[in-house]
Amino acid sequence: MSATLPNGSVLSLATTYGAAIPMTVLTNAAPPVATATAHGLTNGDILEVTSGWLGLDARPARVAGSTTNNFNLEGHDTADTTKYPVGSGLGSVRKVLTWTQISQVMDPATSGGEQRFVNWNYLEDGNASERSKPTNRSAKVLTLKLADDPAQPWNAVLAAADAAGTPRILRLALPGGSFLYYNVYVGFDPEPSLSFNNIMQLTVTLNSAARFIRYAS
Template sequence: MAARFPLPNGAVLEIASAFSAAIAFTAITNAAPPVVTSDDHGLLNGAVVMLESGWAGITDRATAAASVTADTLALAGLKTTNPQKFTAGAGLGNLIPVSTWMQISKVTAFSVTGGDQNFLTVGYLEDDDDRQAPTNRNPITVSVTVEDQPAAGYVGVVEDYSDTKELTVLRLKLPNGDQLLYPGYVSITSTPTMERNNLMTRTITVGLSGRPVRINAA
């Protein structure tokens, strides 16, 4: 029987430490999820990829390959059904597969801020009450607090991303098999916090380049 209450206990956090060469796709559908055509792409179901696309709504996001055939695959968790937003034929680009993952170990806290809806406030002369209409959403930032462990393998990877400001992706694997993909720009504090009788920690910050995607377990 599945747990009644979802708990993060046992979750594992990873960072993409290396990517394979970009794979071009020659077609993409308006669907949920969209299907791309890429001859002999060589990807397997579940492979995590970063996207480069002419569609701003999905470019610089991370997703996983699904329903794979020799020349096509679906982009799990994405939706491109609105032709007004996703102009047919304009979304061509590249899939950039993750080739190596490295665990970010000894995580003590994981928090997400932003992503909330902003509103335009309008008041007409004849109105007693102002009105609101939705506009944009605030950008999302992920903060990960980790035990200070300078010899851990992931530290150099994160520090390199912090220096180069290259785009990468974090993957949070939940105990129930679900995965959350967080694409973005990673940085890490240069020195740990130090307070008597408290754990020394550093903070990894991820400024997301696009909305996260959740891949539900089969």
């Protein structure tokens, strides 16, 4: 049993990626094993996955068990052939080459992820209470307030990600040594807030493109 604080966490955004590496085989396993001839990936590399399996598509993954032509997508589980039909998961991976730390973070806040429901009545229910059934969950959003500082390299990186409109891998290094990886769409407002006797701040919104993954170390 434990309780931890996020104090000291470090956020970094993927700045550059390698070329897409096509996968010629992707197995139903935990973890799935990908085949890509002479892929050049090494254990610990962080990838963005593109896959025909929606449960894997656009998700971050870490390389493990790398050999000349094969590697594992650590932490993922595609063994369920109903959810992950055999032979339908092929796609490609891109390796994150460089990261830029997002520093001077103030007042981070998360929202979304709430379970949604559909409510209804049958005619014969009369005045009985509505029936309810779960549907999906709302999109998750991480909002950051950054102390305004034009000298910080993240200004250009966040502006480029906002303009591109394509997701970027976000890494959250926690004080205890574990890592959370997200794939997010970046919204960046470079205009600082103005409030008397308060630090000028910029706003960054990070909308999840796919489910995050956590690695213990």
